[in-house]
Amino acid sequence: MRFIKIFSLAVLINLSLVAAAQTPVIQVLESGKKISIRGLSVVNDQVIWASGSKGSVARSTDGGKNFTWTTVPGYEKNDFRDIEAFDDNTALIMAITEPAAILKTTDGGLTWRKVFEDTTKGAFWDAMNFSYDKSNKLAGALVGDPIKGQIFYALTFDAGETWERPHAEAQKNIPAVAEGEAFFASSGTNVILFDKEDFHPTLYAVSGGKVSALWDMFTWTKYPLPIMQGAQSTGANSLAINSDYSRGVVVGGDFTKDTIGSNNCVLLEFSNKINMSTPQTPPHGYRSCVIYLDKNDLLTCGTSGVDISKDGGKNWELISRESYHVCQKAKKGKAVFLAGSNGRIAKLVW
Numbered sequence: 053m054r055f056i057k058i059f060s061l062a063v064l065i066n067l068s069l070v071a072a073a074q075t076p077v078i079q080v081l082e083s084g085k086k087i088s089i090r091g092l093s094v095v096n097d098q099v100i101w102a103s104g105s106k107g108s109v110a111r112s113t114d115g116g117k118n119f120t121w122t123t124v125p126g127y128e129k130n131d132f133r134d135i136e137a138f139d140d141n142t143a144l145i146m147a148i149t150e151p152a153a154i155l156k157t158t159d160g161g162l163t164w165r166k167v168f169e170d171t172t173k174g175a176f177w178d179a180m181n182f183s184y185d186k187s188n189k190l191a192g193a194l195v196g197d198p199i200k201g202q203i204f205y206a207l208t209f210d211a212g213e214t215w216e217r218p219h220a221e222a223q224k225n226i227p228a229v230a231e232g233e234a235f236f237a238s239s240g241t242n243v244i245l246f247d248k249e250d251f252h253p254t255l256y257a258v259s260g261g262k263v264s265a266l267w268d269m270f271t272w273t274k275y276p277l278p279i280m281q282g283a284q285s286t287g288a289n290s291l292a293i294n295s296d297y298s299r300g301v302v303v304g305g306d307f308t309k310d311t312i313g314s315n316n317c318v319l320l321e322f323s324n325k326i327n328m329s330t331p332q333t334p335p336h337g338y339r340s341c342v343i344y345l346d347k348n349d350l351l352t353c354g355t356s357g358v359d360i361s362k363d364g365g366k367n368w369e370l371i372s373r374e375s376y377h378v379c380q381k382a383k384k385g386k387a388v389f390l391a392g393s394n395g396r397i398a399k400l401v402w
Contacts, residue, residue, distance in 0.1 A: 085395025091135035097385035103132035134240030232262025239341035239378035260287020305338035
């Protein structure tokens with residue numbers, strides 16, 4: 053009997069250790085600065101770039117053990133809501149407004165030069181996304197809030213060195229957005245560009261506000277989203293698509309009522325048409341960013357917490373109530389990082 057009790061206790065301890073090992077933990081690496089971080093780009097397991105308010109950029113080349121912070125001269129009052137890094141020396145940052153601009157560094161952030169700018173009154177940029185095209189060139193897309201009812205967008209085909217706006221004839225084909233419909237610059241993740249073998253070039257973006265939709269910006273097809281909408285603070289904030297472009301997830305909600313844990317997530321299935329469904333157990337509040345960790349596992353974060361899904365987004369488990377604006381996985385590697393207010397940068401141990 054004594055042997056059975058000891059054996060049973062050992063089994064329970066082992067099971068507890070296994071369960072603990074499988075529970076993701078968020079490890080804070082950096083905090084305490086009065087900076088709101090919404091831009092995050094993870095090149096590999098060692099190289100992390102982040103950007104945010106007060107013209108701030110952070111960079112680590114040792115997996116987050118140490119960060120170097122810089123303030124971009126001349127942009128001390130700008131908010132860099134998105135960043136795209138290509139290696140430990142090369143990155144682009146996006147100043148959202150007054151003026152809206154993209155800056156590029158090739159020396160690890162020591163110097164920055166302007167590669168694109170829009171001084172149009174009311175210009176407000178939201179997100180960038182980059183992908184290698186079929187000719188292995190690094191292409192990118194930028195989306196901004198509508199100007200005079202039309203979505204603003206620009207494309208680059210040389211890693212952000214030069215940018216192209218649609219010519220006058222092409223602009224005539226851009227449909228008007230609905231009244232009160234726009235985009236959110238909450239995490240730099242509401243637009244996705246891809247041009248892979250066996251796929252036609254595709255640029256997707258998700259809108260929010262009084263109307264929330266998935267936009268195919270190459271065909272200008274608009275797909276209404278079954279997500280919270282109707283107010284300026286509601287709608288979709290982030291879009292993620294898996295590695296084989298067969299499924300996707302959209303998250304959002306109401307950032308002014310960020311604990312509402314319903315009507316805040318849409319699951320997408322891409323086939324001959326786009327099929328939409330909603331989770332059985334949705335994320336536990338407003339969420340501003342969502343990413344795929346692998347084929348079935350996803351992570352989403354927002355001001356009211358962080359959730360993980362292990363079944364493709366059908367069910368979400370709350371793993372933290374800490375506030376984060378953005379999360380990203382290494383483009384080449386497995387490391388996952390999160391960032392948010394007060395200069396907080398963290399790592400997901402999973």
